[in-house]
Amino acid sequence: MSKVKSIEDLMKIKEKALKELQLRDTGKRGKITVAMGTCGIAAGAKETLRAIVEALAENNINDIAVVQSGCMGLCEVEPTIEVRLEGQEPVVYGHVTAENAKRIVKQHILGNQIVSDLLVRKGEM
Numbered sequence: 001m002s003k004v005k006s007i008e009d010l011m012k013i014k015e016k017a018l019k020e021l022q023l024r025d026t027g028k029r030g031k032i033t034v035a036m037g038t039c040g041i042a043a044g045a046k047e048t049l050r051a052i053v054e055a056l057a058e059n060n061i062n063d064i065a066v067v068q069s070g071c072m073g074l075c076e077v078e079p080t081i082e083v084r085l086e087g088q089e090p091v092v093y094g095h096v097t098a099e100n101a102k103r104i105v106k107q108h109i110l111g112n113q114i115v116s117d118l119l120v121r122k123g124e125m
């Protein structure tokens with residue numbers, strides 16, 4: 001484990017532990033968060049959300065929670081989603097149209113591979 005060098009490091013560790021704990025509480029393997037801020041919705045986040053729910057159902061995936069959040073502050077790449085799987089670093093994707101959402105479900109959730117052309121950020125903020 002790396003050394004804690006600052007209060008910020010410590011806060012990050014706490015944040016991460018809390019999020020993993022929350023995940024465990026839901027009894028799910030992971031969580032997809034769809035940013036539903038003003039520009040997310042304007043960019044089609046509702047369709048993204050619908051596509052994710054459909055893709056999970058079509059593939060019989062029941063251990064991934066789907067939730068909404070406020071904006072992630074990423075106007076320029078909306079619609080955005082965060083994929084958080086147990087024991088892995090969270091991944092934020094941008095330009096997640098309905099079609100791209102289905103691709104993420106297949107490749108990342110089922111195949112455990114990051115969809116690199118849509119990747120915005122990896123790791124805790």
Ligand code: FES
Pocket residue numbers: 037038039040071072073074075076
């Ligand atoms: S409303 Fe655009 S990033 Fe929040």
